[in-house]
Amino acid sequence: MTQAVSGAAANEIKAKQIARDFRTDTITTPVDEIFKVMAEASRGDDVYGEDQATNELQERIAKLAGKEAAMFAVSGTMTNQLAIRAHLTQPPHSIILDARSHVHLYEAGGVAFHSQATSHAVPPKNGHHLTLEEVIDNAVFGEDIHSAPTKLVALENTLSGMVFPQEEVVRISDAMRSEGIIMHCDGARMWEVVAKTGTSLEELCAPFDTVSLCMSKGLGAPIGSVLVGPKKFIERCKWFRKCFGGGIRQSGGLAAAANYCLDHHLPLLAGTHELAAYLARNLADLGVHLMLPVETNMLWIDPKSIGFPIHELAARAKTRGVTLGSHRVVVHFQITKQAVDDLIEVVKEMKEEFKDAPKMAIDEEQNQRFARGTYAGNIQPPIARLGTAYGKNQ
Numbered sequence: 556m557t558q559a560v561s562g563a564a565a566n567e568i569k570a571k572q573i574a575r576d577f578r579t580d581t582i583t584t585p586v587d588e589i590f591k592v593m594a595e596a597s598r599g600d601d602v603y604g605e606d607q608a609t610n611e612l613q614e615r616i617a618k619l620a621g622k623e624a625a626m627f628a629v630s631g632t633m634t635n636q637l638a639i640r641a642h643l644t645q646p647p648h649s650i651i652l653d654a655r656s657h658v659h660l661y662e663a664g665g666v667a668f669h670s671q672a673t674s675h676a677v678p679p680k681n682g683h684h685l686t687l688e689e690v691i692d693n694a695v696f697g698e699d700i701h702s703a704p705t706k707l708v709a710l711e712n713t714l715s716g717m718v719f720p721q722e723e724v725v726r727i728s729d730a731m732r733s734e735g736i737i738m739h740c741d742g743a744r745m746w747e748v749v750a751k752t753g754t755s756l757e758e759l760c761a762p763f764d765t766v767s768l769c770m771s772k773g774l775g776a777p778i779g780s781v782l783v784g785p786k787k788f789i790e791r792c793k794w795f796r797k798c799f800g801g802g803i804r805q806s807g808g809l810a811a812a813a814n815y816c817l818d819h820h821l822p823l824l825a826g827t828h829e830l831a832a833y834l835a836r837n838l839a840d841l842g843v844h845l846m847l848p849v850e851t852n853m854l855w856i857d858p859k860s861i862g863f864p865i866h867e868l869a870a871r872a873k874t875r876g877v878t879l880g881s882h883r884v885v886v887h888f889q890i891t892k893q894a895v896d897d898l899i900e901v902v903k904e905m906k907e908e909f910k911d912a913p914k915m916a917i918d919e920e921q922n923q924r925f926a927r928g929t930y931a932g933n934i935q936p937p938i939a940r941l942g943t944a945y946g947k948n949q
C-alpha cells in the first residue's frame with residue numbers, strides 16, 4: 556500500500572508538477588509567503604464592508620484602473636456575470652461579444668440565466684479581434700418591437716493570449732457609448748496586456764464602464780477577481796453579489812494574498828511572455844503549426860504539420876512529466892525553462908520518429924472550432940469524442 560504524502564512534502568511534489576504543467580495559468584501553486592501574508596491579514600467582515608485588507612485591495616485596484624470603486628469577489632465568472640446583470644436592468648435586451656469569449660462559452664450560459672439577454676456572438680473575420688464595423692453590423696439600434704436592443708458590448712483582453720489593439724477598443728467604445736451602449740471588459744488577463752505593452756491599467760480600462768480583473772490567473776492568487784467601475788454601480792453589484800450568495804465574510808486573508816501577488820507576480824509576467832516566445836520560435840522551427848499568433852503567455856499548436864496529432868504529443872510528454880491539456884499551451888510564471896526545453900525535446904524526438912509517416916492535413920477550420928471549444932483537461936478534439944462515424948474526419 557502506498558503511503559499518502561501530505562504537508563510540506565506533498566506541496567513540494569505539487570510545485571514540481573506545476574512547474575511542468577502547461578494546461579492553464581489558473582493552476583499555479585500558492586508560495587509559502589502567501590500563507591504568511593494571509594495569516595497576518597485583517598479579519599473583519601467584508602459583507603459589512605469592515606475588512607481592512609479587502610478595502611485596501613479594492614482601493615488600490617480601483618486607483619490603478621482609474622475607476623471610482625472596486626469589488627472583490629470569488630471568481631472571474633462572478634465579476635463578469637454580476638457586472639452584466641447589474642448593467643442590464645430591463646429586458647428585452649441584447650449584448651454583443653466575441654464568439655470565442657469566456658463570457659459566451661464558459662460561464663454556463665450565465666448571460667441568459669442571470670440577465671435574460673440575447674447574445675450576439677460574433678466570430679471576428681480577422682481571427683484576432685472584433686472590429687467596430689463587425690460590432691455595428693451586429694448591433695440592434697432603436698426600439699423596434701421585434702428586436703432586443705443592444706445594451707452592452709463585452710470585449711475580452713487578452714483573448715486566447717492575444718492583445719486587443721487599444722485603438723480598436725477605443726473606436727468601438729467611442730461609437731457605442733455615443734449610442735448609450737455600455738462597455739464591459741472581461742480583463743481576466745488584462746495584467747498580461749500591462750506587462751506586454753507597458754500601457755497603464757488606467758488607459759486600458761478607460762474605454763470601459765466596467766472591467767473584471769482576475770487575480771487567480773497569471774498573477775497566481777489562490778482565489779479572487781476584482782470588478783472596477785463607478786461607485787454607485789459597484790454598490791449595486793455588491794447587492795447582487797449578496798443575492799447570488801457571493802458575499803465573503805472574513806475575506807482579509809484572500810485579499811491580502813491577491814495584494815501580495817500584484818506586488819510580486821506582476822513583474823514576472825514579462826518573463827513568461829519571453830519564455831512563451833522562445834517556445835513558439837523553437838516549435839515553429841521544428842515545423843509545428845501555430846494556430847494563433849503568440850503575443851503573451853499562450854501558444855496554440857497543432858503538430859499534425861509534422862506528422863502526429865496533439866493527443867499523441869500530450870501522451871508522450873506525459874511520460875516525461877510534462878502535462879499538456881490540449882492545443883492550448885500556457886506558460887505561467889511557475890513554468891521552468893527546463894520544462895520548456897523538455898517539451899521541445901519531446902517534439903524533436905517525435906518529429907524524427909514520424910518523419911516517414913504520411914503527412915497529416917491541418918484542418919484550420921476544425922482547429923478554430925476546437926480553439927473555441929477547448930478547456931483545460933480536454934485532450935480529445937470534440938469530433939473524436941463523438942466516435943468513429945465522425946472520427947474519420949480526423
Ligand SMILES: Cc1ncc(COP(=O)(O)O)c(C=O)c1O
Binds near residue numbers: 581657711744
Ligand atoms: C478569459 C477568462 N475570463 C473569465 C474567466 C473566469 O474566471 P473564474 O475561473 O475565476 O471564474 C476565465 C477563466 O479561466 C477566463 O479565462
